[in-house]
Amino acid sequence: xxxxxxxxxxxxxxxxxxxxxxxxxxxxxxxxxxxxxxxxxxxxxxxxxxxxxxxxxxxxxxxxxxxxxxxxxxxxxxxxxxxxxxxxxxxxxxxxxxxxxxxxxxxxxxxxxxxxxxxx
Amino acid sequence: xxxxxxxxxxxxxxxxxxxxxxxxxxxxxxxxxxxxxxxxxxxxxxxxxxxxxxxxxxxxxxxxxxxxxxxxxxxxxxxxxxxxxxxxxxxxxxxxxxxxxxxxxx
Numbered sequence: 001x002x003x004x005x006x007x008x009x010x011x012x013x014x015x016x017x018x019x020x021x022x023x024x025x026x027x028x029x030x031x032x033x034x035x036x037x038x039x040x041x042x043x044x045x046x047x048x049x050x051x052x053x054x055x056x057x058x059x060x061x062x063x064x065x066x067x068x069x070x071x072x073x074x075x076x077x078x079x080x081x082x083x084x085x086x087x088x089x090x091x092x093x094x095x096x097x098x099x100x101x102x103x104x105x106x107x108x109x110x111x112x113x114x115x116x117x118x119x120x
Numbered sequence: 121x122x123x124x125x126x127x128x129x130x131x132x133x134x135x136x137x138x139x140x141x142x143x144x145x146x147x148x149x150x151x152x153x154x155x156x157x158x159x160x161x162x163x164x165x166x167x168x169x170x171x172x173x174x175x176x177x178x179x180x181x182x183x184x185x186x187x188x189x190x191x192x193x194x195x196x197x198x199x200x201x202x203x204x205x206x207x208x209x210x211x212x213x214x215x216x217x218x219x220x221x222x223x224x225x226x
Contacts, residue, residue, distance in 0.1 A: 107165060
């Protein structure tokens with residue numbers, strides 16, 4: 001079965017750090033570009049990171065640039081999101097999402113998400 | 121910065137046609153995707169490249185685009201279609217989502 005499963009979320013104080021993991025199965029990770037997308041409770045979707053299939057190209061929006069770091073280990077079928085200097089506004093469910101081929105960067109596979117809560 | 125604007129909510133009667141819009145200026149040079157997110161679930165891709173349906177998506181879902189407006193149409197809406205719908209595009213290097221439209225089928 002083709003699956004993405006995130007882990008590593010939890011409660012962290014403002015200024016703290018967390019490392020999220022996305023375990024993939026059922027497909028060859030090295031063939032796919034991957035993203036992280038977050039969703040604050042009751043709010044919309046916000047893209048937070050992209051990594052190319054080889055890991056050589058990485059993008060972030062301004063809202064997390066300099067604080068979040070995406071990485072991947074194709075040999076371990078995993079994608080990671082290191083989150084530093086966390087703020088209350090980073091509180092959200094964090095989903096990893098696989099890009100399919102196609103223009104516009106469609107995300108055709110999503111994990112269930114892991115909840116990150118930033119609070120003192 | 122580039123924004124995608126969706127109506128926050130809309131309702132449709134079962135069996136009727138739901139038309140969800142997504143405004144962006146400009147949009148004619150971009151490809152638009154659509155996602156369905158049912159309560160408590162992860163998003164599911166229901167349309168890409170403006171009007172292409174992924175395998176497994178019912179053919180009552182269709183997409184179109186004209187000028188600054190992309191549209192997701194659900195013909196013969198069913199109760200299972202009640203969900204949040206998000207449009208998405210790409211303005212290099214960023215992925216951009218619309219704010220979402222909550223579709224109620226009643």
